[in-house]
Amino acid sequence: MAGLDGGRAEVVIDARVDPSGTPVVTVSGELDMSNASSLEATVASITAEGPDRLIFDLSGLRFMDSAGIAVLVSATSKVSVVQLRDPSPVVRRVIELTGLSGVLPIEP
Amino acid sequence: MLIMSSRASVAITTGSRDAAAAGGREALDGAGASSTALSSVWWWRPSRAAAIAFVLGLVVTAALAVTSLVLYNRNEDRLLTLRVRELGLVLTAAVPSIQTPLASAAELADATNGSAQKFRAFMAPYVGPGRQFASASLWPLGRAHPAPTVAVGSAPALASQPDEARLFFARAMRTQLLNVTAVSAAAGPGLGYEFSTPGARHGFAAYAESLLPRDRRSRLESNTAFSDLNYALYLGRSRRSSNLLVTSVRRLPISGRQASDVVPFGNSEFTVVITPNGPLGGGFFASLPWIIAVFGALLAMAAALMTERLARRRQQAEQLAGVLDRVASENRQMYTEQHSIAQTLQRALLPETLPELVGLRVSARYVPATSGIDVGGDWYDVVAADDQQVLLVIGDVSGHGLRAATTMAALRHAALAYATQDRHPATVLAKLSEFVNSGVHDYFATVLCALIDVDAHRLTVASAGHLPPLLIDRDGAAFVTFDVDVAIGVTRDVQYHQTTVSVPPHATLIAFTDGLVERRGELLDVGLERLRHTAVERQLGLDDLLSKITRDLAAEDHRDDTAIVGIQWQA
Numbered sequence: 001m002a003g004l005d006g007g008r009a010e011v012v013i014d015a016r017v018d019p020s021g022t023p024v025v026t027v028s029g030e031l032d033m034s035n036a037s038s039l040e041a042t043v044a045s046i047t048a049e050g051p052d053r054l055i056f057d058l059s060g061l062r063f064m065d066s067a068g069i070a071v072l073v074s075a076t077s078k079v080s081v082v083q084l085r086d087p088s089p090v091v092r093r094v095i096e097l098t099g100l101s102g103v104l105p106i107e108p
Numbered sequence: 109m110l111i112m113s114s115r116a117s118v119a120i121t122t123g124s125r126d127a128a129a130a131g132g133r134e135a136l137d138g139a140g141a142s143s144t145a146l147s148s149v150w151w152w153r154p155s156r157a158a159a160i161a162f163v164l165g166l167v168v169t170a171a172l173a174v175t176s177l178v179l180y181n182r183n184e185d186r187l188l189t190l191r192v193r194e195l196g197l198v199l200t201a202a203v204p205s206i207q208t209p210l211a212s213a214a215e216l217a218d219a220t221n222g223s224a225q226k227f228r229a230f231m232a233p234y235v236g237p238g239r240q241f242a243s244a245s246l247w248p249l250g251r252a253h254p255a256p257t258v259a260v261g262s263a264p265a266l267a268s269q270p271d272e273a274r275l276f277f278a279r280a281m282r283t284q285l286l287n288v289t290a291v292s293a294a295a296g297p298g299l300g301y302e303f304s305t306p307g308a309r310h311g312f313a314a315y316a317e318s319l320l321p322r323d324r325r326s327r328l329e330s331n332t333a334f335s336d337l338n339y340a341l342y343l344g345r346s347r348r349s350s351n352l353l354v355t356s357v358r359r360l361p362i363s364g365r366q367a368s369d370v371v372p373f374g375n376s377e378f379t380v381v382i383t384p385n386g387p388l389g390g391g392f393f394a395s396l397p398w399i400i401a402v403f404g405a406l407l408a409m410a411a412a413l414m415t416e417r418l419a420r421r422r423q424q425a426e427q428l429a430g431v432l433d434r435v436a437s438e439n440r441q442m443y444t445e446q447h448s449i450a451q452t453l454q455r456a457l458l459p460e461t462l463p464e465l466v467g468l469r470v471s472a473r474y475v476p477a478t479s480g481i482d483v484g485g486d487w488y489d490v491v492a493a494d495d496q497q498v499l500l501v502i503g504d505v506s507g508h509g510l511r512a513a514t515t516m517a518a519l520r521h522a523a524l525a526y527a528t529q530d531r532h533p534a535t536v537l538a539k540l541s542e543f544v545n546s547g548v549h550d551y552f553a554t555v556l557c558a559l560i561d562v563d564a565h566r567l568t569v570a571s572a573g574h575l576p577p578l579l580i581d582r583d584g585a586a587f588v589t590f591d592v593d594v595a596i597g598v599t600r601d602v603q604y605h606q607t608t609v610s611v612p613p614h615a616t617l618i619a620f621t622d623g624l625v626e627r628r629g630e631l632l633d634v635g636l637e638r639l640r641h642t643a644v645e646r647q648l649g650l651d652d653l654l655s656k657i658t659r660d661l662a663a664e665d666h667r668d669d670t671a672i673v674g675i676q677w678q679a
Contacts, residue, residue: 089631103599
């Protein structure tokens, strides 16, 4: 919660399954502690089905703070392969600097 | 104690909100009650604006009504003057119809030396009930005592009044016009007309009388052009009642709006006085001033009501705005209180004292997020391992709120405990990782752990996903470069690495959490470079430097908490 007067950041979350059967969660906008819980709920519903692989499409994500990273990281404990698709340099750098490049690899 | 405090703060929140809402309702009800009271005494105490609107409306209405009335009166007067002239013309036009038969009869008598038979035969069609004259008679002129030689119809009233007759015929000798007089016959009042051949002294005068209504009242027939008028007709210029010939009104003299004209009639004159029965210009124009007055008054009243309504609405809006203002300020106050409670809690979780070692200065800052009432997950610790070594731990638990705060507290104390067993940073991080991974969790923490050797000017550092510290010396500022390992709580069995670097004399180490450099839509490196630039700008004392960094980088509106720790070698 960002407080009574700190408005929520805008985030759009879209979950689909690609032709190969892999769930793809597209996150666009800004992901921070004010709205990370909505992504958390989406991820929880997907991981409940026990997929082998999960892809986060971050091409439209402009900002992500540690609360957002925590959601991505928590997915890695439930799905064996979690990959990021097309993260912006800003997001990519956050992941690098937190030492998570190995945990959250970019889709080859 | 933490949980208790948090619950208390939540209880304060809901309690205060309800109280504020109730206060708002009460105030609104209060406004409603006062408006009810206002409407019940409205007729006695309208607002000033409404009174002004009403008075203005009435003034304008009165001006319009008076103007309309003046115009109407002028118009009526003009029309009445026109009508009296018309009536005069009609009367004048009647002269020939009387004069012609009399003139012919007089000439006939002159020619026939006063033949009674011829006179009778000639005048008979003009005389009788419903005809022009009541009587007609032939009078020889030049006699001391005038008397008719022949009469048709009733006996002439003039014949029984010798004195009047003498005067009348004496006057007849002097005029060449139709000679007119008033007579009073047995049958009632009448008019006598005489005509004789002009200049004849010994000829004959033809004389006729017509009767007036006995009470001298006669209404104009409703189909005539003058039916919309009442009138009084006098013989001569005087309006004495003795001169009255005929009138259509009961009471004389005529009062009110009137017009009169003097009309020559033979050798005499008629005075015509008329007054309108009703408005000559039409009923609409007569009622126009009243219509204007009534509508104007209604409009003025409507305007006053409308103004009153607006004034009351404004008053209510102002009252409501006042109430909302109060609620908003209460909310602000509540929010400020909660924010400060959160800050107090945060500070309670941070170290109260920092170690003091010979040759080393230690200082720290904690800047809470400018918005938000939650407790952040940032923490730091600086503890003396021995006389020569200091262990620095700085970390950031993802998220905010109670869970982040309790996790932070747990990690903080665990780190301190592990440090007493083995002060190597990589070992501390590894143990922390084990500690976190033993439970179920959905958070992670970035932790930087650094062992500082004061005399040896050495720094051993390990990072679990945390941003590197900045090292400032006389040559400039640079981030310490080393391998960053994965954040705590992400994966099991992580091998943490530590790097040892040597520190130049009088160097300053700045460790911080990401709130200091992280900005939306900006590469982290840009924020890091901004920090480096700010820190190297001038050589300052440690406290001044931290204050400057805090002021320049954390003062703007930021959503994340920020912790900064500075360590400065004194040699």
